[in-house]
Amino acid sequence: MEPDHPTxxxxxxxxxxxxxxxxxxxxxxALAGVDLDVDRRRIVLLRGANGAGKTxxxxxxxxxxxxxxxxxxxxxxxxxxxxxxxxxxVGLLAHGTGLYDELSVADNVRFWTLAAGAVLADAESAMIxxxxxxRLSDVSVxxxxxxxxxxxxxxxxxxxxxxxxxLDEPHAGLxxxxxxxxxxxxxxxxxxxxxxxxxxxxxxxxxxxxxxxxTLGGGVALDDSGAGGDGHVA
Amino acid sequence: xxxxxxxxxxxxxxxxIRSRVALNQVVPFALLVLVLxxxxxxxxxxxxxxxxxxxxxxxxxxxxxLAMQRSFAVEAADGVTDALRLSGLVPAGIYLGKTLSVAxxxxxxxxxxxxxxxxxxxxxxxxxLLLLATIVVATAAISTAGTLFGVVAxxxxxxxxxxxxxxxxxxxxxxxxxxxxxxxxxxxxPSEGWPWVGLMSVFAAVYVxxxxxGFGPLMEES
Numbered sequence: 001m002e003p004d005h006p007t008x009x010x011x012x013x014x015x016x017x018x019x020x021x022x023x024x025x026x027x028x029x030a031l032a033g034v035d036l037d038v039d040r041r042r043i044v045l046l047r048g049a050n051g052a053g054k055t056x057x058x059x060x061x062x063x064x065x066x067x068x069x070x071x072x073x074x075x076x077x078x079x080x081x082x083x084x085x086x087x088x089x090v091g092l093l094a095h096g097t098g099l100y101d102e103l104s105v106a107d108n109v110r111f112w113t114l115a116a117g118a119v120l121a122d123a124e125s126a127m128i129x130x131x132x133x134x135r136l137s138d139v140s141v142x143x144x145x146x147x148x149x150x151x152x153x154x155x156x157x158x159x160x161x162x163x164x165x166x167l168d169e170p171h172a173g174l175x176x177x178x179x180x181x182x183x184x185x186x187x188x189x190x191x192x193x194x195x196x197x198x199x200x201x202x203x204x205x206x207x208x209x210x211x212x213x214x215t216l217g218g219g220v221a222l223d224d225s226g227a228g229g230d231g232h233v234a
Numbered sequence: 235x236x237x238x239x240x241x242x243x244x245x246x247x248x249x250x251i252r253s254r255v256a257l258n259q260v261v262p263f264a265l266l267v268l269v270l271x272x273x274x275x276x277x278x279x280x281x282x283x284x285x286x287x288x289x290x291x292x293x294x295x296x297x298x299x300l301a302m303q304r305s306f307a308v309e310a311a312d313g314v315t316d317a318l319r320l321s322g323l324v325p326a327g328i329y330l331g332k333t334l335s336v337a338x339x340x341x342x343x344x345x346x347x348x349x350x351x352x353x354x355x356x357x358x359x360x361x362x363l364l365l366l367a368t369i370v371v372a373t374a375a376i377s378t379a380g381t382l383f384g385v386v387a388x389x390x391x392x393x394x395x396x397x398x399x400x401x402x403x404x405x406x407x408x409x410x411x412x413x414x415x416x417x418x419x420x421x422x423x424p425s426e427g428w429p430w431v432g433l434m435s436v437f438a439a440v441y442v443x444x445x446x447x448g449f450g451p452l453m454e455e456s
Contacts, residue, residue, distance in 0.1 A: 064316055088322030096313020102253040103245070111245050115238070115321040140252070156317075 013076065015040050015164055015195040016061060020070030023060045030056035032219035033070060038197060038212075041190050045210035046199040052216040054199035055095070058166040061197065062092045075163055088116060091162030093170055097149045098156065101142030105132050108141055109155045116160040126159035130181065146173035151181075158185060165189055167198035171205060183209050235327040242323070242331025246305060247338060255304055256339055264297035264343055268350045286355050287416030291409050293347055294340065295376070299398050301339045302380040305332055306388040315388075315456065325450030329381060333445065337377040344369050361419030364427045368419065371434045372412040378441035379404055385449060388456040408434055 016038040023031040031053050038044050046054045059065045061074050063083035072079040077086040099108045106127065113123035127133045130151040136144075141152060150173045157165070165186070171179045179202070186196050186209055200206035207213065215222040250256050271289045275282040282289075309315055318328065351357050359365065380401055387397040411430040418427030 059316075062316075062320060064319060087320045090320065092316070092320055094313050094316060096316065098313040098317030100245070100249060100308060100314065101311065102249050102308075104252075107245075107248060111241065112317065112321065114241055115323050117322055 012039065014038055014073075015042075015075055016197070017073040018071065021060070021067050021072045022069035023056055023065045024068050025056065025065070029219055030065075031060060031067075034216075034219070034221050036214060036221055038195055040195050041193060042211045043186060043190050043196045043198070043209055044212045044214060045206045046197060046214050046216055047203060047206075048199075048216035053219040054216055055168055056219075057216065058092065058168050058197065058199065059094070061164070062090045062166055063087045064092075088160075089162060090164040090166055091157040091160050092166045092168070093153055093157055094168050097141070097153045099141045099149060099152055102140060104138050104140055105144070105148075105152050105155075106137040108152060109159060112156040113159040118159055118161060122159040122161065123155075126155040129158065129185070130155040147175055147178050150174055151178060154182065154185065158189070163194055165194055165196040165198070167196065167200075169200055170198055171200055171202045179205060235324050235330065238323045238327025239330035239334060242328050243334040243338070246308075246332060246335035249308055250304075250335075250339060256301060256343075260297050260300045260304075260339075261343065261346055263300060264293050264347055265350050267293040267296055268347065268354055272354045282355055283357065286351055286357050287420065288409075288413045289355075290347060290351050290416065291372070291412045294344055294372075295402065295405060295409060297343055297347075298336070298340050298376055298380065299401065301336055301343070302377075302384045302401070303394060303397055305336055305381070306384045310388055315453075319453070325453055326446040328453070329385075329445040329449035330442075332384070333377045333381040333442075336381055337373050340373045340377060341369070344373065357420065359420070360422055361424045361427070364415060364419040364424040364431070367431050368412055368415040368427065368434075371431050371438060372408055372415075374438040375408045375434045375441065376405060378438050378445055379408075382441055382445045382448065382452070385452045385456055407437060411437075 014037045016036055018034050018036040021031055021034045022029055034053070034057060046057065048054055056065055060067055060072065060079070063074070063079060063086045066083065067079050074086050075089050079086065098112075103111070109127055109132070110120060110123045113120065113126070124133070127137060132151055132155055136148065141149060144152065154170070167186070170182045170186075174182065183205065186198070190196055198206065268289070271293070272282065275285060309318060352359060383397060383401045383404065387400060411434045415427035415430040418424055418430075
């Protein structure tokens with residue numbers, strides 16, 4: 001079933017369109033009616049206290065958590081009808097690394113790159129971009145520091161060339177140099193046409209990065225949301 | 235689908251080669267089971283010889299369970315299940331790849347156990363063609379069913395104990411068929427063994443079809 005295509009402030013079809021989106025974790029409404037529109041090439045910061053629903057929102061947008069009520073259209077796909085077909089078009093950097101500890105950095109990045117239908121050259125360039133080439137590439141992921149694992153997860157993500165980046169605490173565990181690399185990657189991705197939604201407790205850094213800010217509280221987007229509200233960062 | 239299956243199988247086998255869990259834990263466990271059977275039945279050498287086919291396949295099943303649990307334990311760690319769902323890999327391809335990887339590990343294990351049986355139990359090997367056909371078909375049956383039930387148990391905290399409870403009763407026909415076929419081969423009456431090979435082929439085919447269509451929904455629930 002083709003969804004009715006909403007239009008955003010810019011007059012184009014938004015990459016993310018949520019209206020009254022509800023997602024249940026068991027019986028608990030982790031998202032209790034979220035409204036959100038995100039246009040292409042935008043960088044949106046989700047902020048809110050622990051338990052506000054940031055992680056659930058990112059997972060729902062990735063098609064991993066079912067939307068049980070409301071409207072939810074991501075990259076033109078109605079998530080209430082089909083959660084699977086959007087998944088290979090998004091890249092989710094979650095709390096878990098999504099890596100195999102026993103495999104080397106290079107093996108992990110190559111596997112996830114090929115799984116996404118990209119080519120090995122994408123894996124190699126992603127590792128170079130994240131500083132994982134050379135000595136580190138042959139090290140088992142289980143032997144890496146938290147920051148190096150985070151870099152490896154990011155390399156897997158960028159090698160997939162997703163249209164929508166969903167970054168859950170992308171700065172966590174990284175040193176300053178690593179955080180700068182993340183910011184640079186995000187800006188470059190947006191410039192290249194991707195859309196980025198990220199949650200971060202590093203507000204100073206994330207606010208500088210973001211075009212829009214959405215505050216979540218109690219599973220809903222509060223007044224500065226992108227859903228027709230004024231979430232734009234000056 | 236076949237491309238995805240090859241990717242998964244290659245990754246799983248590489249994981250096993252690097253981690254050496256199969257080499258350091260599964261193979262010693264399998265050989266230990268054979269040795270314990272030998273200790274238990276040694277006073278009656280005739281009984282040991284008679285029971286060799288059944289003991290061999292019980293050792294394969296118990297050791298294979300470890301390999302199957304391991305196959306899904308690596309996917310449950312640190313967000314890998316979500317990464318697999320987002321990967322774009324076709325679920326049927328993931329199923330076939332994991333089945334192939336488990337089958338390769340089982341074949342290696344069965345070869346080592348075959349040597350163990352010959353050495354420890356003094357079994358003289360006859361009926362090679364039937365033995366090899368039984369090994370190939372029984373391995374396919376065990377790995378196709380094991381991979382399907384592996385994903386059922388994968389998302390549960392009790393998966394280590396649940397998988398044997400689910401799988402062993404299901405694999406009872408394979409145990410019976412493989413044992414009968416081995417008995418026929420070793421007793422020099424191979425014609426009595428081939429119908430059992432046919433039965434196990436049907437079993438494997440049913441589980442391949444069930445896995446190709448059922449693995450995706452089951453992976454969503456895991």
